[in-house]
Amino acid sequence: MKTPLISAPYDVGQEENSDQSGRKIGFGECIGHHGEILQGPVAQFGQGRVDALVTLPVQEYSSSAIYEHLPEADELTVLPWYCTKAVAAVRVMCAEFGLPEPRGLLRIESNIPVAKGMGSSTSDVVAALKAAARAYDCPLSNDQLAKLAVRSERASDATMFSSLPALFTHRNGELVELFGPRLPAVRIIGLDTAADGIDTLALAPIQYSDSDLYSLDCALSLMRHAVKYDSVSAMGRAATISSTVNQQYRPKAHFAKLLQLAEQFGVGIQVAHSGTVAGILFDPADPAISAAMASVRESISDLGFEITKEMSLGMEFGA
Amino acid sequence: MNTQQVHIAFADISHATVMPKLVHLGEDIYAVKFTLMKQLPARHIIDKALADGRIGPDTVVVETTSGTFGLGLAIECKLHGIPLHLISDPVIEGPTADRIRDLGATVDVVREPAEIGGFQASRLARLDEVMRSYPSTFCPRQYDNPENPAAYTPVAEQVLEALGQIDHIVGPVGSGGSMSGLTRALRRAYPKTTATAVDTAGSVLFAAKGGPRKLRGLGNGLIPGNLDHAVFDTVHWVSEAEALSATRALHSNHALYVGLTSGAAHKVALWESKQRSGKSKGKTLVIMPDEAHRYEQQLWGHHDSDSARTEPLLVNHPQEIDEQWCRFDWNRQSLAEANND
Numbered sequence: 285m286k287t288p289l290i291s292a293p294y295d296v297g298q299e300e301n302s303d304q305s306g307r308k309i310g311f312g313e314c315i316g317h318h319g320e321i322l323q324g325p326v327a328q329f330g331q332g333r334v335d336a337l338v339t340l341p342v343q344e345y346s347s348s349a350i351y352e353h354l355p356e357a358d359e360l361t362v363l364p365w366y367c368t369k370a371v372a373a374v375r376v377m378c379a380e381f382g383l384p385e386p387r388g389l390l391r392i393e394s395n396i397p398v399a400k401g402m403g404s405s406t407s408d409v410v411a412a413l414k415a416a417a418r419a420y421d422c423p424l425s426n427d428q429l430a431k432l433a434v435r436s437e438r439a440s441d442a443t444m445f446s447s448l449p450a451l452f453t454h455r456n457g458e459l460v461e462l463f464g465p466r467l468p469a470v471r472i473i474g475l476d477t478a479a480d481g482i483d484t485l486a487l488a489p490i491q492y493s494d495s496d497l498y499s500l501d502c503a504l505s506l507m508r509h510a511v512k513y514d515s516v517s518a519m520g521r522a523a524t525i526s527s528t529v530n531q532q533y534r535p536k537a538h539f540a541k542l543l544q545l546a547e548q549f550g551v552g553i554q555v556a557h558s559g560t561v562a563g564i565l566f567d568p569a570d571p572a573i574s575a576a577m578a579s580v581r582e583s584i585s586d587l588g589f590e591i592t593k594e595m596s597l598g599m600e601f602g603a
Numbered sequence: 604m605n606t607q608q609v610h611i612a613f614a615d616i617s618h619a620t621v622m623p624k625l626v627h628l629g630e631d632i633y634a635v636k637f638t639l640m641k642q643l644p645a646r647h648i649i650d651k652a653l654a655d656g657r658i659g660p661d662t663v664v665v666e667t668t669s670g671t672f673g674l675g676l677a678i679e680c681k682l683h684g685i686p687l688h689l690i691s692d693p694v695i696e697g698p699t700a701d702r703i704r705d706l707g708a709t710v711d712v713v714r715e716p717a718e719i720g721g722f723q724a725s726r727l728a729r730l731d732e733v734m735r736s737y738p739s740t741f742c743p744r745q746y747d748n749p750e751n752p753a754a755y756t757p758v759a760e761q762v763l764e765a766l767g768q769i770d771h772i773v774g775p776v777g778s779g780g781s782m783s784g785l786t787r788a789l790r791r792a793y794p795k796t797t798a799t800a801v802d803t804a805g806s807v808l809f810a811a812k813g814g815p816r817k818l819r820g821l822g823n824g825l826i827p828g829n830l831d832h833a834v835f836d837t838v839h840w841v842s843e844a845e846a847l848s849a850t851r852a853l854h855s856n857h858a859l860y861v862g863l864t865s866g867a868a869h870k871v872a873l874w875e876s877k878q879r880s881g882k883s884k885g886k887t888l889v890i891m892p893d894e895a896h897r898y899e900q901q902l903w904g905h906h907d908s909d910s911a912r913t914e915p916l917l918v919n920h921p922q923e924i925d926e927q928w929c930r931f932d933w934n935r936q937s938l939a940e941a942n943n944d
Binding site: 503508509510513515521 | 759760765767788791793
């Protein structure tokens, strides 16, 4: 198990989460994502078009929470103070599941940058919910977690649900289609195309053209192929198609140049479709990968971008 | 490699057979094998017209066709309970016409070819008369209706899902719908995919001289609006005899029992593949529009000729082709550009 970002004064094992004083404690975490591989209104058999996305979950970004129920406290305090949505979500959970009114301390730590389209807010909320659920010994299904998270935010990210390679609806993270057990292994050079963040909820909805929609359908077909046949190049191509469609409506600086680098040295480019980060994707099995990544690092630096994080996907994630 | 099989019962034969099967024929060649390819645009066009209200309770569907599109329409109209009136020429007589009539459609055979434009032109004239004789008609207009090529987008998705990157596509061209539509759809994912048209002497589709065509089902006496010339990198012209040999070989080597245009396309695909080295072969799709039923007599009666070409003759211009296997580097030009050379 991954070492928590913050250490607890108490042992956070589930069996030992309360003592005679009535205090309860629980730990939760949620991994973040680096934007999406694919996003848009894709065709689903028998359902017309569904506004959906395939997230790119990365372990290098996550939120952790420790929830302490303290009967002597007047209310629930959260650190840092601005994680108000997490508090709201925990309140809703307690009300819904007949739990005691929350009081005590909720501590959240996260290395997910805010307002970059990486789901920082959702990850905080989900980590907090999991921690509180553990504290109160009230197991929640992914579905229940998702519904609680949605109620505290207008739109939610799919990583709350699980890190399985799947298509989720955009608005409430419902599972639409599960592609398979794992995404193909991939290495990613991440960068931020804008120093200032954006308000991801303030963007007007996109009016996709027929051409865009057909392109997204192709990307979805390639995504199915990528997971079924473990093809990182098909996944890269799917990501490139989706980010190219997205670029018409949510332009990222220097996208054309980044696309060119991706096609020359890697297997594709992905973006946070409602954010600012972008990732150049590489095939870990490519014998020339070191040289390729070095070339891309240099070119990114020449463009005036900073590399934010280098990430890799190659393990099977549990839900 | 079969990772997961999903078994369902289909609502009708159209749902069951409209999409092709993808069959690996060794090395880099994949057959896109249809039961009856024209069912796909027929179904798509009829479905859309029903949804849009252009086919109403009293509408008669009217169309000019030399065979397979008419059969596709007959199946769709039968399953939807829509009256169908087809205009064709004597080549349709036989099992195809029998099937169409058995499905309740009227088969109106024009006996005399026009001086200019041959049977195609006289059929179009008759089509005009027939459309004026019914109060409400709908004409699919397969040669110009953009819903014909658009119908092939699901096949592109099927192929991408099953095979990922496609490098080359080879297929017979007649109405221009399948190859134009499929290639454009595939190039959304992989813009470098090459496209090779398989045509036959006597067809004017690719700037060659018009004349009688022995190999039916591909080529055309008129230029259909749906043929997007700028899509094609290469054109091959294959004779009936060469198509017969190739179709026999496809059966004896792979147990694929398909029509003559499918054999012709496979022959071309095999040759093109041979020109590429092992590493750069990529994946080639071969479009196979129908099965062998209506060609059976010719197929089993055929004997290979010793004088057959083993390589296509490269011509400098389509006007120079002869009666045997030829090829030309079309290079995605327009028809006007080809005619001006």
